[in-house]
Amino acid sequence: MPVEQILTNARIVTAEQEFVGTLVLRDGLIAQVEEGVSGLPQAQNLNGDYLLPGLVELHTDNLEKYMSPRPGVDWPSASAVLTHDAQIASAGITTVFDALAIGDVNPRGKRMQQLPAMLEAIASAAAAGHMRADHRLHLRCEVCHPDTLAVFRDLVGHSLVQLVSVMDHAPGQRQFAKEDKYREYYMGKYHLSEAEMNAFIVEQVDNSRQYSDRQRRSIVADCQARGISVASHDDATLAHVQESAGFGMSIAEFPTTLEAAKASHELGLKVLMGAPNIVRGGSHSGNIAAAELAQQGVLDILSSDYYPASLLQAALLLAGQDNGYDLPRAIATVSRVPAQAAGLHDRGEIRVGLRADLVQAQVHGGQAVIQQVWRQAQRVF
The missing domain is CATH 2.30.40.10 (Urease, subunit C, domain 1)
Structure with a gap:
């Protein structure tokens, strides 16, 4: 060079x-x-x-599609990580927080089994200098899963972990306040029968009651002690937001209502929404549209989530809409603001x-x- x-x-x-x-x-x-x-x-x-x-991506599970490119196929993790990294770089993303899920709400999922291999493959490729982008780790903690806190404590000390989010995908609240949307999403994605879906709902609601509040508080406390940025996830009500702000969280991922987004913005949490939401023109879960939050001036960060190429495309679309976001402000949602929210002040x-x-x-x-x-x-x- x-x-x-x-x-x-x-x-x-x-x-x-x-x-x-x-x-x-x-x-x-x-x-x-x-x-x-x-x-x-x-x-x-x-x-x-x-x-x-260079774009800064805080929340992407893109690696998972290369770990399991087809149902029943487990791809070698070292190859999967390098392929994922190449796609990330080609999308203009120079800093990426790979979101690794702790606690799998998919009854047929392999996230928990794949977790150690994914983490090791990312760390090994980064240490060897094989990565095009700068990779960090984002631990996505499903607080309604019985094993989440134990697994989190095993992983949080890893040097690449610099962002943690806490989420509860049980039905009847947050992202899935509407049970029909919950049924539609999980039955369609995981091919569950009606009976399997009914049993799944009962289990998730019960787990949420037992584990969510305790595990959320413990995870946040551990992050605060380590100086790790924490994000809320799918806040829907003023009470949710006030709790997140009280925990000292810095990012509000995917608030589901205008009320929650406005309150998050006012209380100092950076509001993160999906870039695919902008590109597609709305939420696939039937929640608030990112473009509507932009019109209200409370959209701070975009994340590609499941589609890396959406990040820059969404920023350009945002700048072209009637919403007060000129090109510098729109580009900041995919660069400067996410970098600062994650504590990275040397880039963005x-x-x-x-x-x-x-x-x-x-x-x-x-x-x-x-x-x-x-x-x-x-x-x-």
Whole structure:
């Protein structure tokens, strides 16, 4: 990697504005940001393409589809991680929090069995320098599962764990306040019969009563002691939000109602919604649309969730809607704001002294087309 690089004739998007300009990269950092086009022969001409900060993804379970590409197929974890990483980088994501689920609500799922292999594969590939993106771990804690707290305590000390979320997917509240949506989702996704679904609902409701409150409090306390950022999940009511704020959480993942999103925003939690929600035009669970939260000015962070390429696409769509989000503010929802919410203050925007994590992109007919991606000034796509 050259000690110094010059990228010029780019439409640079900073935290405040966009302009045609030049970046000088030195020793993996942004050394200069200037308006105008460089005439130096060594400068790389980006031909007027957008130059954006590398995207920061806080919540994606994309790795799972490569671990189990078809029902009954268990793919080697080392290969799955590298394939996942390549897709992440090609989507312009330079920092990714791989969401590993503790506690599986799928009665036929393999998340708990796959968890050790996934964690080890991520850690090994990162330590060997094989990753294109910078990978961190996000522990998704299903607090209504009997084993969640024990497994969490086994894993939380891992050096890559830097984000934890607590969730309860039992029916009758939060994401699945409407039981018909719960039935539709789980019966469709996991091919349960009516009798299996009825038994599953009884079990989940009972587990939630027994375990959720105690395990949520214990997990949050452990994170606070370690200085790990914590996110709520699927808050639906003012009481949910007040509890999350009282726990000192920094992120509100996927609030399901406008009331919860507004209250989260007002109490200092960064409101995170799914980028697929923006791209598809609504929630697949029948909850509040991310675009509606943007119109209210309370959408802070976008996450690709299950579809990495949705992240930049959603930010561009957000900037094109009548909602008060210009391009710098829209790009901040996928870069600066998530980075800061996770405690990463060395990246997330184009500014002198920060990491040279960058994305060169074109836009054709509203579609983002990524040309190059750099992580600490080294090209990874």
